[in-house]
Amino acid sequence: MCVIVCFPFFFSLAQGSIPEPHDFLRLMKQKIFSLGVVQTEGGKVEGKSYRMGLFRTVEVFKGIPFADVPGKWEKPKPHPGWSGILKATKYRDRCLQVTLLQTKTQGSEDCLYLNIFVPQGRSVSSGLPVMVYLFGGAFLLGASNDVAILGDSLYDGKEMADRGNVIVVTVNYRVGTLGFLSTGDDRMPGNYGLWDQHAAISWVRRNIQAFGGSPYNLTIFGQSAGAASVSYQMLSPYSKGLFRRAITQCGVALSPWALQRKPMALTKKIARKVGCSRSNEDEMITCLKMSDPVGLTMVTSVTFRPSAGVVMDLLELGPVIDGDFVPDEPSRLFHNAAEFDYLAGVNSMDGHIFAGVDVPSINMRNATTVDEVKSVLTGLTRDKGAAAAASAFSAYSSIWGSFPEQDVVKKTVSDIETDFLFLVPTQIALQLHANNSSGARTYSYLFNMKTRIPGFPRWVEAEHAEDLQYLFGKPFSTPLVYFPRHRDLAGYMIAYWTNFARTGSNGTGLAYSKYTALSFYVDYWTKTYSSLPVTRGEEAVNQPSL
Template sequence: MMAMLGVFISVALILGTANAASLGAVYTEGGMVQGESYSVGLFRYMDVFKGIPFAAPPGRLEKPVPHPGWDGVLKATDYRKRCMQLNLLATDVVGSEDCLYLNIWVPQGRSVSTNLPVMVFIYGGGFLLGGGQGANFLNNYLYDGQEIADRGNVIVVTFNYRVGSLGFLSSGDADAPGNYGLWDQHAAISWVHRNIRNFGGWPDNITIFGESAGGASVNFQILSPKNMGLIRRAISQSGVALCPWAVNRNPRQYAEEIARKVGCPTDSGMVACLRRTDPKTVTLAGNVNFSASASHPIVHNLALSPVIDGDFLPGEPETLFRNAADIDYIAGVNDMDGHIFATLDIPSINNALVSTPVEDVRALSIALSESRGPDAGVATYEEYTVNWGSKPSDKVVKKTIVDMETDYIFLVPTQAALYLHSDHAKSGRTYSYLFSEPSRMPIFPLWMGADHADDLQFVFGKPFSTPLGYFPRHRDVAKYMISYWTNFAQTGYINIKMLYNTTVLKYFTLCRNNYILHYNVDSVKQMLRTRLVYYWTTVFASFPAVQKS
């Protein structure tokens, strides 16, 4: 019996190989590209193209321009270097200036795919770090698109864009207006729109999705008039254009700081000097000050970010949502997105043996409220401690800090963006979500929920590609997240039936405008956090803005 079963399996594999569908060499506007094809299951295959240039090697502090093309067939089987950036210790640089390349995963069955929805991913990293392939451990790349493409029957695209000084330094004027990383993203999306049909994709059904700075970038891309007609749907995970770290309000000041560090003048010759200076030196000069405290939170140190340039972003983000009126939009957060920032500001949060003093909560409240002055800081403190009682436990104090940073840095701006999208929507649908699958980090407190970036491993199906590192429950979460995202990419709707199929989804809650799509009322209340959203958007905003000297 076992021998007969082995024969059947062998015959199936032989037939599957014989019927394997593959694109082979594909024509693009720059020339022919050849990827690789492999089996991912019975009668299921994957064409993968890595390292296709979508623009020429960029000029320093200049917008991207089209690639001149190549002769012959370009071998597209390896990731290219990420864009030049600081290493994780901020002691050196990695990557290259020649970095504008993209990667494509195309699922195939017994015949070559046509008119597939396309999902284009934009990575995060605070506009300072990151790459289209993501973090790598033993050749297992975080942003490998295979699981999404195979399970959702969509084409997945990832790409590099410039970050740090070379991607977001701005002189505040026409010499170096900034937003080069956003222009790179736009160039990649435009390339996909022009070329993806030859890979079996549907150019009029492109969904962009991203996390953290990538989520904010997604929001910027749908708000910019430069992308009109290119994007059908969008998903922002833990980041929108309204986040306090997403826009640099004083780019000239920071550009001058970098110029002084590298020995350039700060007058009219500053930009020309920066363009001549060794790019590694300029990149290192854009280092972030990671010395933070409750009174000087790390979120205020993220200065290299997009600017209102009057071109890609012609106005304040909140005034541009009419440009996304016909784009379906999902945006949401992890329930403890602020934890990673809170631990930099107040390290005792993760130490069960060390109590966090109440004074740290007061200092953080005042620091996060600095744009509206000390009275607003006191109001913030009172809002977050109103239910404490006379002797709050250490757990309550620590969790309050995480909640405050989560709300200020992520949740409240995301809810504001969703309201604006819904208010301006014509045909576009608006969805909100909360992800709260507990963090898998063993050193974190037992009360910990989903930290910043915890959702990425599930969106990219890591519980399937590295099954020994996960429990069956994690595979359920990944299965449903991939299903939601890809169903949305295909139709603009969430698969409502699937929302009710598993208790695992107590860790994932979705809403459509004001309509609750999930039965877990406690999660919905937590997601909306109505009282605190009202506080930040109405009460806090009513305090007079502090005029900086």
């Protein structure tokens, strides 16, 4: 960017004509273009411009409604619109949810809003690629403006918009009980949060041209539960022609935590907690619909107790197979994603934070025992019984040797959860996309910058969600807490992601390959483990071999 912006000045020096001071001041004061008041389908909006550099600003529109206040367990409805000019300069409430400490609730039922970040230079932007971000948070919490870092949201899109010359959109959607509770049938089909996301993407498609974006060059991207959401949007028949590309970071619809297979059982459990337990299911549902939204939200809090089994067991609310938005097993829906270019990857230690809850000793000085490793595998492979756990332990301990060092044993626990919860499902999704593609491209990545979280052992690499600070340019916006290598990484990530959004290529030529993307453990889970029989009487889901 500097070469392009500064070239006229350097050219004048080469010609021996140094600009006078007043000429330079005139250049500095030259008009920076902006959209001003923008007409949307609901009414007029006006944002605020933020200076990013010489002749560069980002125009930010916060809190634009993309749907009306949703009814309880109803699909989103079109917004009725407004009169006058909406001053879109403040974020709106997040959707009703538990706080991070889960001691109370925050947010509102009036929450279906989005934010738009538009880069501007010496002419009004037009025809820009558009990137729509879906936040993560276990389908329980999160917001389009989540986690303030020195004043700015983690998902503040200014740096990505400016450095990548793309429009960034961040979106709210319902989470927790109000977003994902389901009876597994037409009475409360579920997936309301997914419908919210679909409504937001559709709104962007219809309105983004007025903000200088191309409605025909939309990329959706997300992390963790937001990545699984992107995956579901790709696989849904309702998305045909809606967007062009998709990026999933650390999660896919095939992840074992991303699908609720027993929705009615969960709904009955929640009904008991709020005093709506009834022998008649219709009466139970009526009672739930009359219940206080705050009380319904509080019962979804997750208490991380060592005795509760593996963390995955506690993450119960999420998308369901509803026969509509998600009409079948996710693994059988990749024909719907054939037209979307796809980039997917994981962090090298995505599972570490979960492994640290299941086996706290991995982050402590005291020893991690063989029994603790086996216990994690028993919890993860419970559907296939003791033989599966023994098989998996044999695979993961095969590199230990006779007297394994403690760091090796501890790291193994992290690797197990990373592979099972994130890496393997992502590799399967990549292969299914490549197999079903009708000309669309498939790319894979691995993010492995060493963790910046203090207090963790030396062997810990990229923790879950640590990629986001770089993608959203925090090393540039808050430079004092980062080193030059972090700014280099942030620059590369923004370039890779925005190049992909612009052209469908990541700029490196490194496409996904089933031969180079695999590890020994991916091969184990997708072939050896997947061939073992289910022993708990549950319907077996055929996972394809890679």
